[in-house]
Amino acid sequence: MIVLKTPEEIAKMRLLGQQLARILHTLKQQAKAGMTTAELDEIASSETEFIGARCASYGYGGFPGHCCISLNETVIHGIPSGRELKEGDLVSIDHVIERDGLFVDSTITFTIGLPNHSQTRIMEVCSRALDEGIAIAKPGKKIGDIGNAVQLVVEGAGYSIIRDFVGHGVGKSMHEDPQIPNFGRPGTGPMIVPGMTLAIEPMIAEGSYHVRIAKDGWTTNMADGKLSCHTEHTIAVLENETVVLTKI
Known part of the structure; x- marks a missing residue:
């Protein structure tokens, strides 16, 4: 069932989303070669606690981290660990936070040091795809659009485009209806209406879309080992506009 949000709930989600955007910006600024992903995860935890929110991923289905930190060929659900960041890594941080029963979800991708051509291009395409998905999410359109x-x-x-994982509704819980695949036919799926809050999240790769989940049950790697990228915003569909909630 699709859960529509009230204007008051959307206002609270917007404030929380702006705070999440600042947390992700801090994580990007703090990430340095030689730092472990577990250390970066601890910063995410402390920054989230500081704003009176909680890290919704922690313990979700047994997930052991406060956020997902995925490197290079790991497209999503990387578990923070003792692995050290190194110059040239492509890093995706997917963070979901909750406060007062409301959730927001966002992902950023960046490099440690200057990106090479392949990294620059895949990040640009992933970001542009997200922008196009958001731009069409208006009342009267459909999820397939x-x-x-x-x-x-x-x-x-x-x-x-990774096929096994999709975007989703978000707000009263971390994952709500509708599912939002990053592929599809226009004019299909549920109608987009005011009050919807959606997490749109392109997940893309240089090679095949096939993935392989590691023995830990979470880490999702590209089966061919090729470079991948993930970016995400939570949006709210209003009567006359669509608002990105997870940006400053």
């Missing part, structure tokens, strides 16, 4: 907009950008640039 979002996936189609993302797909046109990604596949048009020669990348593949």
Whole structure:
């Protein structure tokens, strides 16, 4: 069931989303070669606690980290660990926080040091795909329109779209209906209406879209070991506009 949010709930989510954006910015600034992903995760935990929120991923389905930190060929659900960041790593941080029964979800991707050409291009395409998906998420459109907009950008640039994981509704819980694939036919799926709050999150790769989940049950790697990228915003659909909640 799709849960619509009130204007008051959306206002609270917007404040929380702006705070999440600041936390992710802090994590990007703090991430340095030689730091472990577990140390970065601890910063996420302390920054989230500081604003009176909680890290919703922690303990979710047994997940052991406060956020997901994925490197290079790991597209999503990387578990923070003693692995050290190194110059040239492509880093995705996916963080979900909750306060007063409301959730927001966002992912950023960046490099340790200057990006190379391949990294620059995949990040640019992933970001542009997210922007196009958000731009079409308006009342009267359908969920399939979002996936189609993302797909046109990604596949048009020669990348593949991960099929096994999708975007989703978010707000009263971390994962709500509707599911939002990053591919699809326009004019299909549930109607987009005011009050929807959605997490749109392109997940793309240089090679095949096939993934392999590690023995830990979480870490999701590209089966061919090729570079991957993930970016995400939580948005709110209003009567006359669509608002990105997870940006400053």
